[in-house]
Amino acid sequence: MGPDLQAALLRVLEDGAVRRLGAVEEVRVEFGLVAATHRDLGRLVGEGRFRADLLYRLGRILRIPPLRERPGDVLLLARAFLAEAADGGRPAVLDAGAEAWLLAHPFPGNVRELRCRLLAAAALAEGGVVGRADLEEDGTGPSLEPFPAERGGAGSILEALRHGPPRTVGALVRETNVPRRTVQRLLASLVRDGGILREGRGPATRYAVTPPGADGEATGSPRRTSEGI
Numbered sequence: 001m002g003p004d005l006q007a008a009l010l011r012v013l014e015d016g017a018v019r020r021l022g023a024v025e026e027v028r029v030e031f032g033l034v035a036a037t038h039r040d041l042g043r044l045v046g047e048g049r050f051r052a053d054l055l056y057r058l059g060r061i062l063r064i065p066p067l068r069e070r071p072g073d074v075l076l077l078a079r080a081f082l083a084e085a086a087d088g089g090r091p092a093v094l095d096a097g098a099e100a101w102l103l104a105h106p107f108p109g110n111v112r113e114l115r116c117r118l119l120a121a122a123a124l125a126e127g128g129v130v131g132r133a134d135l136e137e138d139g140t141g142p143s144l145e146p147f148p149a150e151r152g153g154a155g156s157i158l159e160a161l162r163h164g165p166p167r168t169v170g171a172l173v174r175e176t177n178v179p180r181r182t183v184q185r186l187l188a189s190l191v192r193d194g195g196i197l198r199e200g201r202g203p204a205t206r207y208a209v210t211p212p213g214a215d216g217e218a219t220g221s222p223r224r225t226s227e228g229i
Contacts (some may be wrong), residue, residue: 003051010054033058067107067114074102074114081115082130085122092125097132105135123188125167126180132179157186158196158209166199166206 001009012018013033017026035058044050067074075094081090094102098121107113121134156176161167168189175178187207190196199206 006051006054010051013054013057067110071103074107075099077111077114078102078118081118082122084115085119090128092122092130094129095129095131098130098135099130101135123191124184126184138176157183158190161196161207161209166208168204168206172207 012029015026016030017028018211019026041050041055041061044057046054067077077180078094079091082093085091102114117135118130121130124134156178157172160172160175167175169180169183172178172183172187176183178186187196187198191198191207196207196209199208
C-alpha cells in the first residue's frame with residue numbers, strides 16, 4: 001500500500017466516512033477492519049515506508065506462526081483436506097509413514113502447500129490409504145508430468161480399457177507391465193482430463209473408458225492425447 005492510499009485509509013479510520021468516486025458528499029460507514037501482511041511493519045515504519053499513525057490505529061497485532069512452527073495443526077489440517085477431497089464420500093486415511101513425513105516436512109509453502117499435496121495424494125491413494133510415497137515427490141504434489149517411460153504406458157492403458165470390462169489398478173498393472181505408481185499417475189491424469197471414468201472406492205476401484213457423449217468427445221478420447229501426458 002503506497003503512501004497516498006495509507007493516508008486515505010487513515011482518514012476513513014479516523015472519520016468513519018468515505019466519499020464515493022465522483023460523489024461530492026461523504027457517506028458514514030461502520031465496519032471492522034482486519035489487515036494481514038507478511039512484512040515487518042515496525043521495520044517499514046523505521047524506513048519511512050509505512051505510516052506510524054496508521055500502524056497504531058490498526059490496533060492489536062496478532063502473529064500467526066507458519067505451519068512448521070505449529071506441528072500440532074498439521075495432521076488436523078491434513079485430515080480436513082482429505083475429507084474435502086472425498087466430497088462427501090469416505091475420505092482417505094493416512095498411514096503411519098505418511099503421518100511421519102507430514103510432521104517432518106518444513107512446508108515452505110505453508111497451509112496452501114499442505115492442501116495441494118493432500119488433494120493430489122488423495123486422488124492417487126491406493127485402497128483409500130495415503131502413504132509416504134504419495135506425498136514425498138517434489139513440487140506441490142505427486143507429479144503428473146510426462147516421463148519418457150510413461151508415454152507408451154498411457155496408450156497401453158487406454159487400449160486395455162477399450163477392449164474389455166472396467167479394470168482395477170492391479171489388473172492394469174498385470175496386463176500392461178507398467179509399474180503401479182506409473183499406472184496410478186496416468187489414471188489420475190486421464191480421469192481428470194475426461195478420458196476415463198473412475199467407479200467405486202478403495203481396492204475395488206475400477207476404471208473404464210468414457211462412454212460416448214459423456215464429455216462431448218469420442219469414446220476413450222481424453223482431452224490430451226497420450227503423447228501429451
